[in-house]
Amino acid sequence: MGRAAVLTGIGSTVPEQVVTNDMLAARMDTSDEWIRSRTGIRERRRVGVGTATSDLAVEAGRRALKSAGVESVDALVLATTTPDHPCPATAPTVASGLGLGPIPAFDVAAVCSGFLYAMATAAGLISLGTADRVLVVGAEAFTTIIDPDDRNTAPIFGDGAGAVVLTAGHQSDRGALLAFDLGADGDLADLIVVPAGGSRQRTSGVEPGPTDHFMKMQGRTVFVNAVNRMTESSRTVLRRTGWDPGSVDWLVGHQANVRILHAVADQLDLPGERAFVNVDSVGNTAAASIPLALDDAARAGRLAPGDRVVLTAFGGGATWGAITLEWPDLAAL
């Protein structure tokens, strides 16, 4: 059996400030009923004044290290769409904040698929022998790139962070990441885009407009592409793992919208209740979404050791991916 990356610790955090649907309805033309029926979201969290992505990442990382019962790792990979600064990467700040010493630390940018890309990257470091233990964090202060007056995006997105510890082990170990599938299609780059702040806008000779630093999303096209790509990617990893789709205990999809999650389950012929949902209470937290969902599921006792789990995501880029694992026996704190 080859060297594998095994999930040995998990942790997450969300900021204290709750934003309810009624609070949004007081600001814009929307309603609690409209938001809940179309997205399944009741409330989301928002960072307070002075809290940046790295602050959330450090707290989630600290909890994951505690869950794993370790104080050091050999590398840190951070998935984020909302780094503390355009330059440098945020991961070194997170590593310093956790007192992890001069370990390699870098960011991975794949928007809502970022955490799966970061897991695959970390598993690569482990399989090469570059690292024996890696902290993988997904963290977002996503509301900082959301137009507070955009009724298409403001109800959907929230802030938070989740992290896992991956440790070198064997494919037969419970918690081993068993199969990966990653993909991207740059022809769909315009589906989810922040127009300003990058070299394209800076060299355009045109000053950014007042909302150009906020994310724009083509919701309907994203919906169809998300369902199709998450379904195909899940089928690919199921085939590579040798699992029958019906044997999956939990589909832990990127928490974009409850109707996307149920549509993916439907396409895979899985009962809707096997799609884990926490988007109702945290909204779409982009790269933080999957580890946040896993930690919520583990702490609620929904994930039992040995459960067959499929992780899948679709996000800006466009990017997508899926990973299979059997849930390990670990401390969810």
Add this chain to the structure above:
Amino acid sequence: MDTTVNTRVVELVAAKAELPVAELGLERTFEDIGLDSLHLMEIALWMQKEYGVVIPEGDLRHDQPLGEALAYLDAKTR
């Protein structure tokens, strides 16, 4: 409802609307029976899965009479 239309399609639309089939009504629109834009995409995804046909975006509209929409979907299943 017109009994010549594929009953699975009719039943799907009724289930999405949480209405008995008898209450759909050929002149009523998707909007009238409480379906939103995401429901129309869910119907398109179901057609793709069950019949392997692509329903282009815009072919189903919220202001479309059900009689017309169901006849269109029925033709796609054949």
